[in-house]
Amino acid sequence: MTPLKALQAQGQAVWLDFVARGFVEKGDLARLVAEDGVRGVTSNPSIFEKAIGGSSEYDDAIRAALQEGDRSVVDLYERLAIEDIQKAADVLRPVYDATGGADGFVSLEVSPYLALDTEATVVEARRLWRDVGRPNLMVKVPGTAPGVPAVQTLISEGINVNVTLLFARRVYEEVAEAYIAGLEAFAAQGGDVSKVASVASFFVSRIDSAVDALIEEKAATVNDPEERSRLEELLGEIAIANAKLAYRSYKALIAGDRWKALAAKGARPQRLLWASTGTKNKSYSDVLYVDELIGPDTVNTVPPATLDAFREHGTAASTLERSVDEAAAALTQLARSGISLDEITDRLVTEGVQLFADAADKLLAAVATKRAQVLGDRMDSQTITAHRALAEAVSAETETWRAKGLIRRLWARDAGVWTGADEAKWLGWLGSTAHGWSKLAEYQAFAADVKASGFTDVLLLGMGGSSLGPEVLAETFGQQPGWPKLRILDSTDPAQVRATEAAVTLATTLVIVSSKSGSTTEPNVMLAYFLDRLRQTVGDAAGSHVVAVTDPGSSLEKVAQRDGFRKIFHGEPTIGGRYSVLSPFGLVPAAAAGIDLKQFLTSADVMVHACGPDVPPAANPGVRLGLVLGLAAKAGRDKLTMLSSPALADFGAWAEQLVAESTGKNGKAIIPVDGEPLASPVLYGSDRVFVDLRLASDASATHDAEIAALEQAGHPVVRIVLRDRAGIAQEFFRFEIATAVAGAVLGINPFDQPDVEASKIKTRELTAAFEATGKLPAETPVATSESFDVFTDPKNAEALRAAGAGADPASWLKAHLARVKAGDYVALLAYVARNPAHIGTLQAMRLSVRAHRKVATCVGFGPRFLHSTGQAYKGGPDTGVVLQITADDHPDLAIPGQSASFGIVKAAQARGDFGVLSERGRRALRIHIKTDVTAGLAALAAAVDHALS
Ligand SMILES: O=C(CO)[C@@H](O)[C@H](O)[C@H](O)[C@H](O)COP(=O)(O)O
Numbered sequence: 001m002t003p004l005k006a007l008q009a010q011g012q013a014v015w016l017d018f019v020a021r022g023f024v025e026k027g028d029l030a031r032l033v034a035e036d037g038v039r040g041v042t043s044n045p046s047i048f049e050k051a052i053g054g055s056s057e058y059d060d061a062i063r064a065a066l067q068e069g070d071r072s073v074v075d076l077y078e079r080l081a082i083e084d085i086q087k088a089a090d091v092l093r094p095v096y097d098a099t100g101g102a103d104g105f106v107s108l109e110v111s112p113y114l115a116l117d118t119e120a121t122v123v124e125a126r127r128l129w130r131d132v133g134r135p136n137l138m139v140k141v142p143g144t145a146p147g148v149p150a151v152q153t154l155i156s157e158g159i160n161v162n163v164t165l166l167f168a169r170r171v172y173e174e175v176a177e178a179y180i181a182g183l184e185a186f187a188a189q190g191g192d193v194s195k196v197a198s199v200a201s202f203f204v205s206r207i208d209s210a211v212d213a214l215i216e217e218k219a220a221t222v223n224d225p226e227e228r229s230r231l232e233e234l235l236g237e238i239a240i241a242n243a244k245l246a247y248r249s250y251k252a253l254i255a256g257d258r259w260k261a262l263a264a265k266g267a268r269p270q271r272l273l274w275a276s277t278g279t280k281n282k283s284y285s286d287v288l289y290v291d292e293l294i295g296p297d298t299v300n301t302v303p304p305a306t307l308d309a310f311r312e313h314g315t316a317a318s319t320l321e322r323s324v325d326e327a328a329a330a331l332t333q334l335a336r337s338g339i340s341l342d343e344i345t346d347r348l349v350t351e352g353v354q355l356f357a358d359a360a361d362k363l364l365a366a367v368a369t370k371r372a373q374v375l376g377d378r379m380d381s382q383t384i385t386a387h388r389a390l391a392e393a394v395s396a397e398t399e400t401w402r403a404k405g406l407i408r409r410l411w412a413r414d415a416g417v418w419t420g421a422d423e424a425k426w427l428g429w430l431g432s433t434a435h436g437w438s439k440l441a442e443y444q445a446f447a448a449d450v451k452a453s454g455f456t457d458v459l460l461l462g463m464g465g466s467s468l469g470p471e472v473l474a475e476t477f478g479q480q481p482g483w484p485k486l487r488i489l490d491s492t493d494p495a496q497v498r499a500t501e502a503a504v505t506l507a508t509t510l511v512i513v514s515s516k517s518g519s520t521t522e523p524n525v526m527l528a529y530f531l532d533r534l535r536q537t538v539g540d541a542a543g544s545h546v547v548a549v550t551d552p553g554s555s556l557e558k559v560a561q562r563d564g565f566r567k568i569f570h571g572e573p574t575i576g577g578r579y580s581v582l583s584p585f586g587l588v589p590a591a592a593a594g595i596d597l598k599q600f601l602t603s604a605d606v607m608v609h610a611c612g613p614d615v616p617p618a619a620n621p622g623v624r625l626g627l628v629l630g631l632a633a634k635a636g637r638d639k640l641t642m643l644s645s646p647a648l649a650d651f652g653a654w655a656e657q658l659v660a661e662s663t664g665k666n667g668k669a670i671i672p673v674d675g676e677p678l679a680s681p682v683l684y685g686s687d688r689v690f691v692d693l694r695l696a697s698d699a700s701a702t703h704d705a706e707i708a709a710l711e712q713a714g715h716p717v718v719r720i721v722l723r724d725r726a727g728i729a730q731e732f733f734r735f736e737i738a739t740a741v742a743g744a745v746l747g748i749n750p751f752d753q754p755d756v757e758a759s760k761i762k763t764r765e766l767t768a769a770f771e772a773t774g775k776l777p778a779e780t781p782v783a784t785s786e787s788f789d790v791f792t793d794p795k796n797a798e799a800l801r802a803a804g805a806g807a808d809p810a811s812w813l814k815a816h817l818a819r820v821k822a823g824d825y826v827a828l829l830a831y832v833a834r835n836p837a838h839i840g841t842l843q844a845m846r847l848s849v850r851a852h853r854k855v856a857t858c859v860g861f862g863p864r865f866l867h868s869t870g871q872a873y874k875g876g877p878d879t880g881v882v883l884q885i886t887a888d889d890h891p892d893l894a895i896p897g898q899s900a901s902f903g904i905v906k907a908a909q910a911r912g913d914f915g916v917l918s919e920r921g922r923r924a925l926r927i928h929i930k931t932d933v934t935a936g937l938a939a940l941a942a943a944v945d946h947a948l949s
């Protein structure tokens with residue numbers, strides 16, 4: 001009889017502590033079962049990490065799984081693991097059947113991330129039990145304090161459990177008690193207890209590794225040779241002694257009346273299973289933890305090398321109940337020497353959980369990488385180049401995020417990831433695509449209705465998050481053949497409102513008014529205007545031309561109900577406006593414009609899965625981007641410069657609002673710089689970080705060379721390449737995760753916007769004054785000319801006068817722009833119509849500033865930027881030099897039902913915002929154009945140019 005077979009005769013089952021696909025598929029496991037009498041298999045996260053992460057054996061299976069449809073990384077892993085476990089269980093099924101269910105088990109462990117969560121462990125164990133669907137499965141649950149009650153619950157439901165990570169006898173006894181209590185409950189419900197099996201996995205070699213180290217440490221400090229040798233005699237003894245005493249406890253337990261009552265009903269004892277039985281100390285026998293632990297009704301799960309060694313030179317003698325008194329004496333001796341086994345075993349549990357979590361991190365990162373390889377260009381690519389200091393900071397923070405499980409905590413909506421304020425209430429966007437899928441049929445029906453009704457135009461009225469997401473969709477996808485054209489209005493500029501009206505055919509226009517709160521001034525006044533115009537055009541049918549997207553119960557919803565709008569779509573109150581593009585705020589206009597939502601959501605989900613809670617930071621593109629942006633900003637590179645392919649050019653406007661409004665507060669910010677054309681490195685200061693967003697078909701060697709020049713100059717660059725336009729959906733999610741992560745790095749709450757509120761209050765005060773007096777409060781320019789009036793607050797005026805500002809506007813401009821220094825940014829904030837001519841002039845102005853001052857430049861159109869970058873200009877660091885540009889609106893435009901006109905509202909918004917900038921002590925100057933706006937803007941550009949030279 002071989003030593004392995006002889007073990008069986010001693011009443012001990014040998015299980016194999018190993019599994020791998022090829023090993024099972026090629027019949028190696030079956031051979032060990034047949035030839036060596038192996039009667040079970042155990043797996044754990046480290047074993048799967050080696051099998052899946054360390055080989056290409058699973059690549060075909062990953063490819064096949066992804067061909068059926070994309071899925072999360074953990075789903076992908078579980079599918080592989082479950083297949084392996086099922087196959088191994090099938091190999092062992094004859095043993096299970098032949099032993100009447102006494103042996104032939106295969107173990108699969110619940111996620112180590114859940115080791116400290118009873119409820120989550122129970123839920124996952126139930127799911128694994130169901131998904132594996134084999135009676136000879138044992139679900140592995142750790143014997144942590146929260147794990148023990150989970151064991152009891154699972155046993156009470158008739159689920160086989162392998163309780164793992166047991167080191168202390170005290171904990172083993174608690175586990176045994178939980179097993180008995182679980183069986184009693186199962187029996188009380190009429191369950192057949194003979195069908196339930198359990199093992200208690202008692203870890204061995206790790207105890208010696210830990211204890212021996214302490215003994216040696218202590219022995220080195222002991223002078224008395226006798227005492228030293230007493231200590232050294234304990235080397236390599238304690239793990240086995242501890243296991244022998246555990247077995248003694250087992251024997252006592254099954255001799256008790258409580259167990260006997262269960263045994264009478266056919267219950268099977270919970271066998272002790274020796275785990276961690278591969279020898280770690282090379283000076284010990286390689287079969288030490290097999291030879292010494294042989295006894296009836298036990299299991300030893302051995303790694304393949306130990307199995308081979310025991311087959312070759314093991315001794316199958318009954319050892320477990322030998323020298324038990326000596327074992328107890330050894331433990332007493334250890335305690336006397338001042339080494340606490342309790343402390344060691346407690347530490348080993350904590351370390352054991354961490355080791356398995358580390359292995360799971362490695363495993364999931366490997367699966368994520370394989371998934372990305374299989375997806376190829378279906379997933380937008382991202383490559384990051386960073387100079388050494390930033391790269392080192394990123395890799396250190398990546399490890400912190402991994403070790404603290406921060407991405408899992410982010411997805412678990414744990415406000416502690418940020419400031420511990422109300423962040424948990426604002427994370428609904430994590431579930432946007434799932435919600436989108438659940439509503440797909442409704443969106444498709446809406447789209448069909450829009451198409452069938454013959455609408456030629458869809459006009460979306462909204463601000464900030466509610467308008468910029470749809471704008472990216474309109475610009476990126478363009479008009480879909482046979483579908484209405486989607487246009488966005490996010491302005492109170494009279495000329496812009498008029499131009500928008502002129503661009504659509506009102507009689508066949510569907511208006512979508514989008515406002516989460518329903519109380520934002522701009523969408524409400526725009527709605528008042530267009531509803532009135534629709535009434536004039538289509539009479540009583542006006543309401544049927546309007547759709548509202550708003551959070552439940554908002555004032556807009558009430559208006560929509562009162563005025564008989566065509567449809568009301570509800571937003572999700574736990575999603576802030578700037579994170580809302582994948583929610584109805586993006587999906588409803590996308591549907592109306594004929595954008596393929598299935599394709600869009602499928603694409604978005606590619607990134608949702610890539611950035612999931614199960615994808616460790618190093619393999620998680622959203623986390624990586626967020627860490628780079630957050631750490632770069634912390635190190636002074638806080639100007640996020642967005643470069644994009646022409647086809648994706650509008651994305652920056654959306655990213656800008658997300659990043660600026662989320663991070664720009666408490667004196668910190670990532671300042672987005674959108675729309676600045678790429679230049680040579682000499683024009684950039686050391687405060688830049690670049691994100692280059694490309695459509696693959698827009699590849700350009702010149703552009704690549706320019707980007708490479710930036711990298712060579714030491715600027716961090718993130719290159720993102722999209723296979724096609726639908727990839728933009730992925731970018732929305734990548735940037736949302738990245739912004740949330742960057743917010744955590746900066747230590748701010750990325751979901752509030754305190755300074756936007758401040759300017760809203762000031763604006764309200766001004767419009768209230770208008771309502772009361774019929775005009776806005778008078779103001780006195782600090783300088784004036786035929787073309788311009790210049791305004792500023794007393795503090796800025798004093799500083800600028802001291803710097804040479806005099807009677808003419810040009811001197812003010814000169815003094816103001818002379819204040820710009822390295823690391824600053826210049827923001828040109830124009831409350832004028834956003835049209836190609838004005839955009840062109842402002843671009844020229846910013847380029848002139850950049851050429852002369854070599855600083856970052858931002859351009860914003862009021863009031864649109866107030867719902868976007870405006871937060872960072874007011875709440876961020878004092879590095880902004882603001883040039884506000886206003887103009888008289890000729891002709892103005894009345895708002896139906898209100899005494900204030902569009903021009904007045906816009907003027908109040910500009911002045912309200914300036915007031916807050918002043919209060920915050922910002923360097924700000926306002927130039928008011930008194931002539932024709934377009935000509936005045938061009939003249940201002942010339943004056944700026946002159947002031948700079
Ligand atoms: O817990 C079981 C079986 O129940 C085992 O799979 C157990 O996890 C392994 O034996 C140990 O993790 C191996 O530990 P070690 O040899 O690396 O110290």
Ligand SMILES: O=C[C@H](O)COP(=O)(O)O
Nearest residue numbers: 464465515516517520577
């Ligand atoms: O980003 C959001 C804007 O501030 C508009 O908010 P709203 O959707 O509540 O109108």
